[in-house]
Structure formats: C-alpha cells, structure tokens
Amino acid sequence: MKRLPLFSAILTSILLFVSGLQAAKPNVVLIITDDQGYGDVGVHGNEMIQTPSLDALYKQSVHLTDFHVDPTCSPTRSALMSGRYSTRTGVWHTIMGRSLMSTHEWTVAEVFQANGYQTGMFGKWHLGDNYPLRPLDQGFSFAFNHGGGGVGQGPDYWGNDYFDDTYWRNAKPEATEGYCTDVWFDNAIDYIREHKDEPFFVYLSTNAPHGPYLVDEKYSKPYEEKGVAQPMAKFYGMITNIDENVGRLDKELHDLGLANNTILIFMTDNGSAAGWRAPKNAKWPGFNSGMRGGKGSEYDGGHRVPFFIRWPDGKLEGGRDVNQLSAHIDVLPTLTDLCDLKDKASKSRDGVSLTRALAGNNKVLQDRTILVHSQRVEYPQKLRKCSVMTSQWRLVNGKELFDIKADPGQQQDVSEEHPEVVKQLQQEYENWWTSLSTVFDDFVRIGLGSHDEPESLLHSHDWHTTGNSTPWHQNHVRNGAMGTGYWAVDVTASGKYQIELRRWPRQEEKPLEAIKASIKIGDYSKEVEVTADQVKVVFDVELPKGPADLESLFTLENGKQRGAYFAYIRRID
Numbered sequence: 001m002k003r004l005p006l007f008s009a010i011l012t013s014i015l016l017f018v019s020g021l022q023a024a025k026p027n028v029v030l031i032i033t034d035d036q037g038y039g040d041v042g043v044h045g046n047e048m049i050q051t052p053s054l055d056a057l058y059k060q061s062v063h064l065t066d067f068h069v070d071p072t073c074s075p076t077r078s079a080l081m082s083g084r085y086s087t088r089t090g091v092w093h094t095i096m097g098r099s100l101m102s103t104h105e106w107t108v109a110e111v112f113q114a115n116g117y118q119t120g121m122f123g124k125w126h127l128g129d130n131y132p133l134r135p136l137d138q139g140f141s142f143a144f145n146h147g148g149g150g151v152g153q154g155p156d157y158w159g160n161d162y163f164d165d166t167y168w169r170n171a172k173p174e175a176t177e178g179y180c181t182d183v184w185f186d187n188a189i190d191y192i193r194e195h196k197d198e199p200f201f202v203y204l205s206t207n208a209p210h211g212p213y214l215v216d217e218k219y220s221k222p223y224e225e226k227g228v229a230q231p232m233a234k235f236y237g238m239i240t241n242i243d244e245n246v247g248r249l250d251k252e253l254h255d256l257g258l259a260n261n262t263i264l265i266f267m268t269d270n271g272s273a274a275g276w277r278a279p280k281n282a283k284w285p286g287f288n289s290g291m292r293g294g295k296g297s298e299y300d301g302g303h304r305v306p307f308f309i310r311w312p313d314g315k316l317e318g319g320r321d322v323n324q325l326s327a328h329i330d331v332l333p334t335l336t337d338l339c340d341l342k343d344k345a346s347k348s349r350d351g352v353s354l355t356r357a358l359a360g361n362n363k364v365l366q367d368r369t370i371l372v373h374s375q376r377v378e379y380p381q382k383l384r385k386c387s388v389m390t391s392q393w394r395l396v397n398g399k400e401l402f403d404i405k406a407d408p409g410q411q412q413d414v415s416e417e418h419p420e421v422v423k424q425l426q427q428e429y430e431n432w433w434t435s436l437s438t439v440f441d442d443f444v445r446i447g448l449g450s451h452d453e454p455e456s457l458l459h460s461h462d463w464h465t466t467g468n469s470t471p472w473h474q475n476h477v478r479n480g481a482m483g484t485g486y487w488a489v490d491v492t493a494s495g496k497y498q499i500e501l502r503r504w505p506r507q508e509e510k511p512l513e514a515i516k517a518s519i520k521i522g523d524y525s526k527e528v529e530v531t532a533d534q535v536k537v538v539f540d541v542e543l544p545k546g547p548a549d550l551e552s553l554f555t556l557e558n559g560k561q562r563g564a565y566f567a568y569i570r571r572i573d
Helices: 004-023 052-060 073-082 108-114 180-194 217-225 232-255 328-338 419-439 474-478
Strands: 027-033 062-068 118-123 142-145 166-169 172-175 200-205 262-268 307-310 320-327 370-373 386-389 393-396 400-403 446-448 455-459 486-491 495-502 516-521 524-529 537-543 546-555 566-571
Touching (some): 027 073, 052 262, 073 108, 073 328, 108 118, 108 200, 108 328, 118 180, 320 328, 320 370, 393 419, 400 419, 446 455, 495 516, 495 546
Parallel strands (some): 027 200, 027 262, 446 486
Antiparallel strands (some): 142 166, 386 393, 495 537, 495 566, 516 524, 516 546
C-alpha cells in the first residue's frame, strides 16, 4: 500500500508525458496560390514585383529549388491531395468531368483527420462540387470555398466577381464582404484561432492571381505607374495582396504562440499565367527566372514553382536551399513523415518523403525520375505536352532532350548527342504511361440522391464531350455558348427523381430560349415542347440505383441544339 503514491506519481508523469507528446504535434498550414509562377516572387530575382512577406518567409525557410507540379490547376491539386500522379486519380483536365478526383483516393486531409487533426480548407478546391467529391467528403471537417476552378466559373455561385461574393460554408451558401483573397485568409485565421489548442491542418488555396485579373486599384496602380502593362499590372497587384495576407497570417501564428511548431508551406499550382510575357514594346518585359514557357507548358516554366517550408521546432529554417528534384506528389508523404502520422495508403503513393533531403542529405534523391504532362482533352493522348525529368535531364514530348544544368532555359536540344539518355527516358515514359492508361476510360461520377446532398446542382462545366465546346464559365452562359454533352452520374438509391433543366440558374428567372427540351438517362428518354416564357422544364423519372449518363438538349428556333447549362436534381419519394 505504501507504494501506491509512488505508482500514482509515475502514472501521472506518464500521462502528462503522453499528453505533452500529443500537444506537441505540429500544426500544418499549406498555402497554394493559383497561376503564380517561380518568377512571380521578389526574392527569386523579380525586381519589379513587391512581395516583402514572401521574401521574409523565404529567408526563414528551407526552399526546394527544383520543385515541380503539373502545368495546370486541377491536376496539381489532385496530386497534392493524393501523393499520386494526377492522372491516376482521374484528373488530367480542368473541365469536362476530368477535374473530378476519384473517391478511392485516401487524401492528405483524411490522413490528418484519422490521426486526430482538425482539418479545414479555404478557397479553391477544383476537384468536384457535388457529393461525394466535395472537400467535406474528402477528409475536411470544415470547408469554405468557391465553386469550379475559379470565382465566376460555371459551378461558382452565380454573379460572383471577386468582391462581396457568396461562397459555400460547409456546402451552404453564405454572402461575404470584401475581396476574395482577404476573405479566404480572414476565415482561415478565424479557424486557427478556434483550434489553437489542438493540432490542425489548414489548406489555404487562393483563386488569385488566376484571371480574370480583378483587384483593388491600390494594388495594381503602383505597377502601372512604373510602366507595367495590363494585365500584368493587375496580376502583380493580386500577388501583392496575397503577400500582404501571408504576412497577416504569419503575424497571427506568432501572436498565438504557434509559429515555432507550425509547418508553414508556400507553393503555387503551375507556371506563371501573366507574369512572364509582356506585350510588345512594354517598358517591363516580365520575369520568368530564365525559364522557357508558362502555365500549361511542358517546359520548366510551366511546372517548376516556388516551394518554401518553415518549421522552427523541426529545424526547417534559416534560408537553406535544397536543390534536389522534387514534386507535388512528395508533399503528402513528407508531411506524414514530419508529423509522424499513420497512413493506411502509404504503399500506393507515387511520391517519397523529402525529410532527409530537407535535413541536408544531398544524395538521397539523386537517381529519381519525375514525369508531368498537360492533357487538356477528354481522353489523354500519348506524348502530349509531357516532360520526363531527372536532376540533369529533361526529355520533352518524347524527343527533345535538354541538359538542365548546362541549359536551364531549354534552348539547345542535345538529343542527337545523347541517344542513350533519350532511350532511357523514353522507356521511363512508356512504363509510366502504361501504368496510367488503366483509368483513361473510367468516369469519376457525380452522386445523386444522397442524404449528404439532398439536391444536386449540375453544371455544363462538368459535361463529358468530344469535339464540342464546353461552356465552363458564367460568361459562356450569358452569351449562349453552343455545346452538348452529358454528365456521368451515380444514382445512390433507386427511386423517383425530379430533374429540373434550365438555361439560366435559379437566380435568373429567364426563358429557356428554346422550342423543345429533351432528356435521356439510362433507359429513360423524353422530349417535350416548351413555351416562349418558360424558365424551366421538369421531368419526374424513376431511376434504378447505379451508374448512368444524363444528357439534356434544348432545341432552338433555328433548329440548332445545346445542352442545359444547369440541372437541379433531387429524390422525391
């Protein structure tokens, strides 16, 4: 009995130690901007752009200087979420149903959530706007985001224009005040304050500086006055606003006493959209860090981007460079490693942990190969806008070879001088392509009839179509863009469904501008006549459970046909 107090004291010490370990779990804030390239940061040599907060973060961080993503938006995000090559996840385009990430992926948010973290995302998702593809369905316990691939695109709330917009807070519309980037950071900071006493993973994904280039004049005018032409001046202004917000968030982390034990990452999703090529005879020519190409390009300027990581408690600080080849697929395994998390899908990841490289091991990644491509088509095309990369070589489109160490601007094709290297990298590509091709014919499907989304709103942005244009933006809707296609859906429960087809969203009670409307889904098809003042057409359909393709057509007075831009669907039994 006399030993009980001692035993109790030991047990208490153990519990306190375990509790301390749990409290010591690092927080993670991952900031990713949209269309900002490697050269669109002052500290990378751009003498025009003003990014003091990012420049300061750079000096405090470890930087991956040879870090690569996909050349466009959705693919980078799916690779970041999954730690796998984007095409494996069903994502290789930004529209046409090919920006929807497979629900089979075990995301970085799900990994953190399974390990006891609070998980919040803010801003741009661009991996699906309907059940079961939304951030809330993919591991985030909180989501505050816009729709589609950008503010003002088809799936976004109608009429949004970057200022005083309506976004979705946990899948419910909420009106906001202020500029979009400020709103994302405001809400992310509020979330951090709310969860400051528990570990959190924050994914802060801005839609800026993606076009349209809209920003308060106070950010863009100083660049105009210095001779920066439009739209670059506004593009730079949007980045300066982002920089201001990064500084504001970092200050909050310090004020809350969280900065030392927070892994803070800054990166971007592809090469520069508007900062690398100026109009002819412009006073400022733009800046691309000596690289070739911009957003969408298979050359390094399309996919080499900034990556800064700071974690003082983890000794990731001091302004060090890591010059080894790395990529978006490495972020998930690296965070899993740094935070000591269990990952049930670790064996399926294409990426590797960069922890040893970040710690200063300069040889650990020397022999790896990384591949990227830009496939803005319905079905991937072999050797389309692709790059096979090693620490020394770039094989572009399967034929051009560049020694990236001797020729970082990729101006001199040396394929004839090094046929053995070409052959080796071609085989790497063949193996990679073969491993990806198993998913080309698969559709990632939008769920219908789920209790998690009682009414689904489908947009032409997600039509599957070949050879036709896809009306993916609200301006396409306003202008009456022609096009046809179908939605790949999955009926989650058999029953009676109401399908409401519209030319305009419900916020605009305007006519269909058609004389006939038709629908086809599974074995059901029907055509009806519509009147001149009719704003919608409604079909009640018995649907069996399972996958189906939903096609709609409006026949115009001139006999031409276009699909319904909007379909509202709900189960009614």
